[in-house]
Amino acid sequence: MTQLGFYFNQTRCIGCHTCAVACKDWHDHQEATLNWMQINTIEKGVFPHLFLAFIAVPCYHCEDPSCMAVCPADAISKRAADGIVIVDPDKCLGREGCEKTPCLTACRSKSPQFGPAPDAKMQKCDFCLDRLEEGKQPICVEACPMFALEIYSMENLQQKYGEQKEAEGFRYSKKIRQAAVFTPKPEVFS
Numbered sequence: 001m002t003q004l005g006f007y008f009n010q011t012r013c014i015g016c017h018t019c020a021v022a023c024k025d026w027h028d029h030q031e032a033t034l035n036w037m038q039i040n041t042i043e044k045g046v047f048p049h050l051f052l053a054f055i056a057v058p059c060y061h062c063e064d065p066s067c068m069a070v071c072p073a074d075a076i077s078k079r080a081a082d083g084i085v086i087v088d089p090d091k092c093l094g095r096e097g098c099e100k101t102p103c104l105t106a107c108r109s110k111s112p113q114f115g116p117a118p119d120a121k122m123q124k125c126d127f128c129l130d131r132l133e134e135g136k137q138p139i140c141v142e143a144c145p146m147f148a149l150e151i152y153s154m155e156n157l158q159q160k161y162g163e164q165k166e167a168e169g170f171r172y173s174k175k176i177r178q179a180a181v182f183t184p185k186p187e188v189f190s
């Protein structure tokens with residue numbers, strides 16, 4: 001299997017949220033609660049000696065997804081072709097139908113999400129599968145003005161950028177094995 005992965009260059013990201021807005025727009029997410037791409041801010045130090053960085057958090061399409069392991073309805077699966085983790089809305093029991101919605105707590109990146117409707121089904125970043133199938137780049141990658149994002153096979157990403165599995169605001173898990181490569185921002189205080 002060719003595992004698709006997510007690349008993030010933390011030294012380039014300016015935290016502009018263009019990727020997150022582009023994602024919402026492309027996937028037509030009006031709801032405030034739906035943010036398939038999250039941009040988190042990391043601040044350290046005391047003025048004037050500060051460190052600031054951002055971390056882009058889509059779904060990292062883990063090699064052993066914790067969300068998939070806990071779903072009582074087997075609604076979450078990992079595609080054999082590219083390793084993308086997808087949700088079957090017909091199988092998902094929905095916010096009210098699923099007693100504890102364990103996928104929400106199982107994912108350390110808060111990637112599984114529900115719209116506001118009581119019977120809303122779980123949804124999350126799918127690496128813009130619809131665009132990939134048309135040979136297009138995911139919309140977040142295309143929209144980023146700083147060229148800080150890339151989605152490609154893990155093998156290619158590691159050849160291009162090395163095997164850095166962590167960055168400020170992101171910790172790698174040997175258990176779930178998030179499919180991501182990073183160029184982390186060095187911790188330098190102003």
Ligand code: SF4
Nearest residue numbers: 023058125127128140
């Ligand atoms: S890959 Fe697509 S669905 Fe995932 S965060 Fe980027 S724009 Fe959103």
Ligand code: SF4
Nearest residue numbers: 013014016017019144
């Ligand atoms: S669009 Fe690019 S620079 Fe802006 S927040 Fe997203 S990753 Fe960072």
